[in-house]
Amino acid sequence: MAWGSVLLVAVAVMAGMIWLGKMPRKAWELSAAALFLGIAGYAWQGQPSLAGSPKEPVEKLGMFDEDLAKQRDEMGGNFGNARAWLVLADSQSRQGKFATAATALSKGLETFPEDADLWVALGNALVGHSNGLLTPASQFAYQKAATLAPDHPAPPFFLGLALATSGQLQQARAIWGELLERSPPDAEWREDLTTRLATIDALIAQQSGAPAPGMPGSVPTAPTAN
Template sequence: MSAELQHVLAQIEQIEQAHRQGTLSDELYAQARQRLDAALMAALEAAPRAPLPEAPPRAPQPRGRLPRRGLALAAAVLVLGCAGYAWKGSPRLGSGTPAGWGGPAGPQAAASAPHALGNEAMAAMVSTLADKLKAQPDDAAGWAMLARSYTTLGQVADALPAYAQALKRAPQDAELMADYADALALQAGRQLGGEPMAWVKKALAQDPRQPKALLLAGTEAFNRQDLATAIKYWEQVVASGPADSALVEQARNGLDDARKLQSGQAPGLLPGVVTAQSTGAPPAAAGARVGGTVRLAAELASDARPDDTVFVFARAAEGPRMPLALIQRRVRDLPLKFQLDDSMAMNPAARLSGAARVVLTARVSRSGQAQPQPGDLEGASQAVALGRGDVDLVIATRLR
């Protein structure tokens, strides 16, 4: 079974469990299940032909009202926020996970990744959770959930004070410290130096085996060209975690890059080199990038709202249709200059550098989900070779 299928089936099981426990309402459950069923069909279409896995059956309808207990939405927010958020260090490190070791490594679900309910429903749930915390401000788990949910939505500036509130109430939580460090680095343009690294060190002092802290410490060392230290940290992640963990997969990829650099086998990967914007992430393999400008056709401008989601992604011109690299922005960011590379891969096994030619697509999604919906606005390029940086991508079609 492909990693993408495993990822979708795991999400289906999570929402089923939340619905059975009464922490996910009938309406939100129905929305999530509809979208995950569509994602399951897309994953099956993209996967090699094999016996089809059975998705968990839909829960019987209707169910009763949500239980009236403190922070009842927390579990539902966790279901939707479980995708985590992205930290890119080594060219092939993907997204971190918000807690523990995470599940099997699958499509990258970063802050920018779509989730089962779409941005609007997720935002409404997070708002409700924030309101509940005003009445119950001493709930450390609630603050942590709020912080991670904000980060999942890409609202890192809102996440930081929530993390601070959580850490005031749980000052010895190493996992929370590592998540806070990750969010601080994201807010600083993916720079791990300074305060983010101070929190990584605090996390490791509290728990020397904390997986995300080890992963981030290795990334910071890699960016300083200290390959020996990066390898030391990443080896601990691989040795300590389950083989199918997303964090182990990321550490394994980082180790591969660092060892190749140590042996001189990968001169195209230069640790510590940053872009003009000082992103803190080294560039991907030379030539394994493609970019240009995305713009919205004037005749469709009135059909898009400033906060609507814009997905920009690349697929191989020939072969499976799974996106090889993806970024997410908002309509207000258009026109947008963009560049896709291997650090934006959705699956470690399907990367941009594995394709000779790609088709670039930009889609405006009001629902916030990656699966195309009627009414979405879209534009696609002809097949282009990797290395192009001048692709003019015009969103000029309304999906029916």
């Protein structure tokens, strides 16, 4: 039944090209050959009786986190003239189009190459495109942002997050620990960062088989000199 439908469609397409599309007679044989060659290929590999199973585009494997976007905005404050590029990139990231978001941010950086927030957003888009993994390109973007704005909390926060999701817990813990030390007591991100550090400590302790700091049986570490 399925193959009969395929053949009927093929005949209808051919007829449409001849009478509706006014195909020249000289092209009839070539077009028919191409059409039925395609049918032969489908007959060889196709399985019309199976249920459809559409796949998501590769770019949609990552996820856009609204809370993290808000966190970035809180850390960045006023974005100035570069704001439009961030809004555009966020709209693409919400659809899972992280590569498109990264392209838009790269365009924005051509106009605003010294904007640390754009570099942070570029790092985030590249991490999203790599499905949460830190790549050399995203690491460069975060480090560029940190160089441009050494006191900006967003570059170390998101670099630490990318390191953590990539499994590099010790490196993430070191970066976040330093960020917490220099964060103002009333910083909006301080509570979230403290929670994330506690989670990192628990994961590190679990991997090493030792209790996390603050848990029964743990040995408190001596404070380091500043």
